[in-house]
Amino acid sequence: MLKFLALRAVRYAVMTFAVTSLAYLMAVSFFNPEAQLADIMGGGVDPEVSRANVQDSLRRLDLDPDQNALQRYWVWLTGILTQWDWGRTPNGGYVNDEFAIRVWISTQLTLVATVMTMVIGILLGVYAAARQYRFGDRASTWYSYFTMIVPVPVAYLLVQRGAIWVNEAAGQQIFYVTGFRSIGVEGTWNQFVDMAAHYTVPTVAMTLFGWASMQISQRQYLLDFVNADFVRTARATGLTRSQAIRKHALRVSFVPTAQSIAFTIPALFTGTVMAEMVFNWDGLGSWGLRALHAHDVNASVAIVFYGCIIFAIGAMLADFFTSLVDPRVRL
Amino acid sequence: MSITPISAVENSRAAADELPEQPVEFKPMGKKRLIARRFVRNRLALVGVALLALLGAFALFGHLLTPWHYTEQDFLNLGTGPSAEHWLGTNSAGIDMVALLAQGTRTSLMIGLVVGILTPLMSLLAGCAMAYFGKWVDRTLMWFIEALIMFPQIILIGIIMTGRDGGPVTLAFIMVFFGWMASARLIRGMSLSFVDREFVKAARFMGVHPLRIVWRHLTPNLASLAIINATTSIWGAILAEISLSFLGIGVSVPETSLGLLIYQARSYVFGQQPWMFWAPVIAFGLIVVALMLINDGLRDALDPESRAGGRARV
Numbered sequence: 001m002l003k004f005l006a007l008r009a010v011r012y013a014v015m016t017f018a019v020t021s022l023a024y025l026m027a028v029s030f031f032n033p034e035a036q037l038a039d040i041m042g043g044g045v046d047p048e049v050s051r052a053n054v055q056d057s058l059r060r061l062d063l064d065p066d067q068n069a070l071q072r073y074w075v076w077l078t079g080i081l082t083q084w085d086w087g088r089t090p091n092g093g094y095v096n097d098e099f100a101i102r103v104w105i106s107t108q109l110t111l112v113a114t115v116m117t118m119v120i121g122i123l124l125g126v127y128a129a130a131r132q133y134r135f136g137d138r139a140s141t142w143y144s145y146f147t148m149i150v151p152v153p154v155a156y157l158l159v160q161r162g163a164i165w166v167n168e169a170a171g172q173q174i175f176y177v178t179g180f181r182s183i184g185v186e187g188t189w190n191q192f193v194d195m196a197a198h199y200t201v202p203t204v205a206m207t208l209f210g211w212a213s214m215q216i217s218q219r220q221y222l223l224d225f226v227n228a229d230f231v232r233t234a235r236a237t238g239l240t241r242s243q244a245i246r247k248h249a250l251r252v253s254f255v256p257t258a259q260s261i262a263f264t265i266p267a268l269f270t271g272t273v274m275a276e277m278v279f280n281w282d283g284l285g286s287w288g289l290r291a292l293h294a295h296d297v298n299a300s301v302a303i304v305f306y307g308c309i310i311f312a313i314g315a316m317l318a319d320f321f322t323s324l325v326d327p328r329v330r331l
Numbered sequence: 332m333s334i335t336p337i338s339a340v341e342n343s344r345a346a347a348d349e350l351p352e353q354p355v356e357f358k359p360m361g362k363k364r365l366i367a368r369r370f371v372r373n374r375l376a377l378v379g380v381a382l383l384a385l386l387g388a389f390a391l392f393g394h395l396l397t398p399w400h401y402t403e404q405d406f407l408n409l410g411t412g413p414s415a416e417h418w419l420g421t422n423s424a425g426i427d428m429v430a431l432l433a434q435g436t437r438t439s440l441m442i443g444l445v446v447g448i449l450t451p452l453m454s455l456l457a458g459c460a461m462a463y464f465g466k467w468v469d470r471t472l473m474w475f476i477e478a479l480i481m482f483p484q485i486i487l488i489g490i491i492m493t494g495r496d497g498g499p500v501t502l503a504f505i506m507v508f509f510g511w512m513a514s515a516r517l518i519r520g521m522s523l524s525f526v527d528r529e530f531v532k533a534a535r536f537m538g539v540h541p542l543r544i545v546w547r548h549l550t551p552n553l554a555s556l557a558i559i560n561a562t563t564s565i566w567g568a569i570l571a572e573i574s575l576s577f578l579g580i581g582v583s584v585p586e587t588s589l590g591l592l593i594y595q596a597r598s599y600v601f602g603q604q605p606w607m608f609w610a611p612v613i614a615f616g617l618i619v620v621a622l623m624l625i626n627d628g629l630r631d632a633l634d635p636e637s638r639a640g641g642r643a644r645v
Contacts, residue, residue, distance in 0.1 A: 012481075015474075015477065015478050015481055016481070018478065019478055019481055019482050023482070023486070023487065023490065026487075026490055026491070026494075027490050027494070030490055030491065030494025030495055031490070031493075031494045032494070149566065149570070149619050149623075151570055151573040151574065151577075151590075151593070151612075151615065152574055153573065153574060153577040153593065153594070153597070154573075154593060154612055157597055157600055158600065161600045161601055165601075273485060273578060274574060274577070274578070277577070277578060288485075288486060288489075289489070289578055289579065289580070292486070292489035292490065292493050292580060293493060293579065295493065295494065300486055300489070300490060303483065303486050304482070304483055304486050304487070306483075307481075307482075307483030307486065308481050308482070308483070311480070311481045312481070
């Protein structure tokens with residue numbers, strides 16, 4: 001077991017290194033922070049002088065535009081390996097510091113929504129499979145397919161609009177549809193109320209349009225077993241249909257579900273780009289997006305690395321969960 | 332999943348037993364014709380095809396509906412409502428909405444078609460090749476697939492699209508490159524059962540080139556899966572394009588697409604110019620409805636067990 005997981009860990013470590021290095025080299029050769037920074041710093045009177053200024057400020061941040069990709073890769077790699085320093089952004093921030101704040105914001109945003117998505121998805125999936133082709137099954141499955149084809153930004157915008165409409169109807173600010181907290185709120189209770197007011201709308205949006213895939217897959221997994229031979233045998237021994245499903249089919253159907261839960265847990269910490277964009281939470285996703293638009297090599301690559309690690313943890317958790325749930329699998 | 336001409340013959344024989352007086356002539360039908368027949372018998376699927384054809388016509392010839400080009404600004408009508416000259420009004424830059432919508436539908440459909448055709452083809456080839464060659468080809472490709480799945484794709488697409496100022500065509504090909512892995516793994520698993528069958532062995536011992544075996548003997552057996560995959564991946568690609576454009580790392584301004592139009596009109600949902608937001612959303616909705624109807628029809632036509640396609644008349 002431990003040996004298996006250790007081998008997987010080594011394998012994922014090698015792949016993470018390769019993928020991150022590739023991303024760095026691609027980013028260095030594609031991005032052009034010089035032009036972006038010149039836009040921000042303004043033209044100045046003499047373009048030559050302003051160009052020299054930009055290059056000078058980049059050089060001070062270890063983002064020397066004159067070095068070639070491999071030289072910069074080497075500087076960047078030694079920085080990480082010796083001091084765990086992921087470099088600096090073109091406007092002077094430290095990637096390490098900014099990253100930590102963003103991870104926390106993203107986690108806050110996704111935590112409740114993820115838990116609710118999973119619980120509702122699994123429950124509805126089981127419900128739908130147990131009542132196949134009856135009204136409840138058809139209604140919930142149709143709803144799931146519908147939410148899967150609605151473009152995510154459109155869905156979130158509609159929920160946001162709905163919250164604004166509620167605010168207008170009530171004549172006061174019940175929900176906040178952007179940002180994650182207000183300025184200058186004091187007192188624990190007031191802070192809690194403020195947080196809930198900011199929290200509700202994105203959570204509702206992400207839950208309403210999030211459980212579809214979980215519901216559909218759980219329904220499918222359970223349906224695969226509802227008519228299996230061992231369930232029929234269990235019914236022949238005198239169990240009712242619901243007892244047979246609960247005792248025999250349900251447990252088997254959780255094997256693949258456990259895997260997808262395993263991938264979901266670490267994904268909590270990556271957040272969702274789209275929700276952060278629409279609801280204007282300054283989490284990891286919107287930070288990464290801004291890094292991309294600012295041609296920020298270090299920040300983008302840090303996110304690539306983070307994503308790889310999250311994926312590797314998820315995959316290893318999936319193996320671990322499977323060995324827990326499924327007696328046929330021995331690691 | 333294959334439909335042999337024999338099953339068609341059996342069907343007509345069964346029908347012949349019910350009506351013993353009438354003499355029956357057997358006309359063996361090719362597999363492709365049989366599938367086409369079964370598909371055409373499905374009314375809803377035909378509605379889907381018609382709808383898609385209509386949308387395609389709008390995408391190709393929609394710019395003829397208006398004298399304005401989608402990059403041309405009308406400075407006398409900035410952000411106006413529908414009028415005789417601009418049927419759907421203009422956006423704040425004074426660009427005619429009908430022209431934008433036609434061009435956006437064209438871009439989105441183009442992306443959908445490129446991704447929807449190339450992705451299943453690539454996964455089909457890769458999956459079959461992995462199953463057939465085994466050994467190091469299998470192992471290398473598996474590593475490659477795993478590395479690609481590990482890559483946070485939004486960031487990678489962003490690096491390429493913002494770094495290189497890519498247009499819609501670049502976006503389509505990037506999406507193909509990042510879209511084929513999951514179904515390639517699936518197809519590998521399914522085609523493993525075909526690799527040891529007699530017809531593959533026979534071909535191998537006759538000295539047929541391995542790539543030819545993959546193409547002639549393995550892929551046709553999994554083609555029905557790939558065809559159904561194709562329709563779903565078309566709307567998947569259009570959906571992904573909408574999200575990416577909304578995030579600003581998809582299609583960008585001189586070009587236009589449904590996603591970009593939705594992004595530009597995001598503050599008008601029920602506001603002053605709601606049609607700016609709802610027109611691209613409805614265009615997307617129609618595309619998805621058409622594809623779903625076609626998908627259902629194809630699934631029934633390709634599945635020999637299905638009775639949804641109706642029975643053949645003798």
